[in-house]
Amino acid sequence: MAQSDAESGRIVIAVDLDYFFAQCEEIRNPDYKSKPIVVCVFSGRTETSGAVSTANYLARELGVKSGIPIVNAKRLLANHPEAIFLPVDHQYYETVSERVMDIVKSSSSGSPFEQASIDEAYLDVSESSNGDFERAARIAQDLKTELKIAEGLSATLGVGPNKLIAKMATDSKKPDGFGLVGAEEVRNFLKDLPVRKLIGIGPRIEDKMASLGIKTIGDLADFDAAVLSESFGRHLGPQLKKLAQGRDDDPVTARPIEQLSRIVTLKEDANTYSFQDQMIPLARDISQRLSTLGFKCRSVGIIAITTGLKTKARGVTLESPTDSYDEISSIASGLFEGLFRSGNQRIRRAGLRVSGFDKETREVGWARREEERQETLSSFFSPAVNPKGSA
């Protein structure tokens, strides 16, 4: 890249609501604040089947964390009869999130804003802070206070020269914290952290890194680029090294939605498409979301998780984009039939996915780009350019 973070001098604020779903439950019922709260996704197979979505810090201190089986969480809290297990109420969290995001947006009006998830957002305050980290810190602190006053929610805010560092600054100060890492401090901030703390490195990559002798982010920042490309791919290898150096030019900007999906755990494992009825609400929901967004999709796919928890996917690209429930349903049913015909599959979870969105308003532009692409290609292969052809 032509410009480094230091040269471009950005200042980014990361906003991360603390234990969001569980905190939403606490503000709805303040009695919960003194108890371990576990927000669960019940799959409906048995009384306790499913996983923990989020837990408050009282529960976390007792070992309950995101992703663990609900049964295990119950075991961990067996000696805590005051513990509360609640089903996720996505609707409610969404309404709280909308109000929060409005506050975040207006906290530095005019600044580029990006909602990164239901409970995370970024602000690029380079302009509004006049390039001054002190002023940025004040904007962030004021916002933190306002979220507390207006919504009763605690959040952790981070200030940094880019999204990566701002985000990692919050990670180091959770919950109810504030972190600031200036451009000159980035190297020291990162260098001794375990490589697993770098955003984008999960357990798999951590293992591979360990086998290369990479333990800290500093190790990764100095590691041989060619070996990294070889081990992690031509895109990911260089990307990870760059992130380890604290360099991130990803802009703070609204992201277009690229795909929509819904998946459910089946009432019983299936080896035929006998669960059609369970796909109806999913197709209805997806079709409805498409039309709400004004989107039509060019790709329709199915996702299946086998009893061995392997993912299987099948999909097709359509001649003309659709948002129709009937069309999505019938394509999905054909894909499921094909999946079961292709081999003996025992499926635990099944779902639908759509992608390849063309907003109607963008269809003309897309068609024109498509034409241009074809012209470019045909000229590439034309006799004048093709050495063999011109011979």
Next chain:
DNA sequence: AACAAGGGTTTAG
């Protein structure tokens, strides 16, 4: 050569 499409993996929250 560049890109699209299909299917799988990894990560995150």
Next chain:
DNA sequence: TCATCTAAACCCTTGTT
């Protein structure tokens, strides 16, 4: 043993232009 749901980025392979 038990293992949710949504979405993005990336990987690899194969086919098309």
